[in-house]
Amino acid sequence: xxxxxxxxxxxxxxxxxxxxxxxxxxxxxxxxxxxxxxxxxxxxxxxxxxxxxxxxxxxxxxxxxxxxxxxxxxxxxxxxxxxxxxxxxxxxxxxxxxxxxxxxxxxxxxxxxxxxxxxxxxxxxxxxxxxxxxxxxxxxxxxxxxxxxxxxxxxxxxxxxxxxxxxxxxxxxxxxxxxxxxxxxxxxxxxxxxxxxxxxxxxxxxxxxxxxxxxxxxxxxxxxxxxxxxxxxxxxxxxxxxxxxxxxxxxxxxxxxxxxx
Numbered sequence: 543x544x545x546x547x548x549x550x551x552x553x554x555x556x557x558x559x560x561x562x563x564x565x566x567x568x569x570x571x572x573x574x575x576x577x578x579x580x581x582x583x584x585x586x587x588x589x590x591x592x593x594x595x596x597x598x599x600x601x602x603x604x605x606x607x608x609x610x611x612x613x614x615x616x617x618x619x620x621x622x623x624x625x626x627x628x629x630x631x632x633x634x635x636x637x638x639x640x641x642x643x644x645x646x647x648x649x650x651x652x653x654x655x656x657x658x659x660x661x662x663x664x665x666x667x668x669x670x671x672x673x674x675x676x677x678x679x680x681x682x683x684x685x686x687x688x689x690x691x692x693x694x695x696x697x698x699x700x701x702x703x704x705x706x707x708x709x710x711x712x713x714x715x716x717x718x719x720x721x722x723x724x725x726x727x728x729x730x731x732x733x734x735x736x737x738x739x740x741x742x743x744x745x746x747x748x749x750x751x752x753x754x755x756x757x758x759x760x761x762x763x764x765x766x767x768x769x770x771x772x773x774x775x776x777x778x779x780x781x782x783x784x785x786x787x788x789x790x791x792x793x794x795x796x797x798x799x800x801x802x803x
Contacts, residue, residue, distance in 0.1 A: 550647035553661075556692055557642075558639055560668060560675050561592075561634075562632065564628075567678045567682050567684045568624040568631075568678065568682065569624055571681070573589070573627060575681055579680055579681075586622075586627060588677055588681070589627045589628075589631055590617050590618065591674070593618070593631045593634045594614050594616060596635055596638045596667055596670075597634045598613050599638055599663045600642075602651070602663065603649075603651070604641045604645070606645070606649050606650070608652055635671070645660045646660065647661025647664065654703060654706055655708070656706075665699060668692065669695065672688055676688070676772070676777065677777070686768075688768055690734070690737060693730075693768050697741065697770070698754075700774060701741065701743070701752045703803070705749075705750075705751070709803075713800075715800040719750045720749050722745060722746055722747055723745070724745040724760045725744045725757065725760050726759055726761055727742055727756070727757055727761070727762040728763050728774070730765070732766045738755075741754055741755070742754075742755050742756070742757045742759065760789055760790050761789035761790045761793045762787070763780070764787075769782070770785065780795065
């Protein structure tokens with residue numbers, strides 16, 4: 543599956559926007575509060591995770607790394623309050639975007655999946671930050687919204703990454719997502735026509751494939767773009783009244799139990 547046509551600069555701009563929104567969600571929040579959608583983490587630990595991931599991406603891109611570099615241990619002060627955490631997070635994102643812009647999208651380097659290019663990391667950083675911004679907003683009791691194109695891109699990337707050999711190596715349960723004659727249809731009901739907000743996941747003999755498009759399916763999930771994305775990211779229960787599930791819900795549950803990062 544090729545990468546989408548959104549250009550490198552758009553991803554870089556959105557990394558900054560997502561990080562600024564994340565930092566804004568921290569204002570006045572208690573860093574020790576548990577993140578409901580990541581219950582093993584406090585809000586502070588979520589910030590540290592995103593900031594370290596962004597800094598690790600930056601180090602890999604700056605080095606045009608031929609293989610993955612050691613993960614960073616850089617972290618804010620243990621007693622950092624919400625403003626200091628937000629500033630630390632924003633500084634890392636700015637450093638990452640500066641490096642991504644300097645290097646550009648086409649440098650050959652280590653990455654996950656087919657696209658062994660530096661541009662992969664701009665997309666990965668945007669989507670990682672957006673999903674965790676939603677986690678932070680929920681933990682802080684803030685409203686969350688996102689650009690429809692970014693939410694659609696996050697779903698594309700999610701499916702692409704699950705399809706890689708690396709994903710199967712780290713998540714052996716993905717091998718169970720097979721069996722011809724079964725399929726899942728996702729439909730975003732609130733997107734512009736040119737966004738093509740529909741996806742089809744088809745189970746096959748040796749695994750699964752996916753594509754943008756419309757098809758009759760074993761089970762369908764319909765709802766707002768963000769809600770469909772959150773179901774697949776397991777941030778929203780499939781039985782939520784924010785989405786409509788039609789057909790064999792057991793297949794959807796089977797997928798959701800196995801298709802995780």
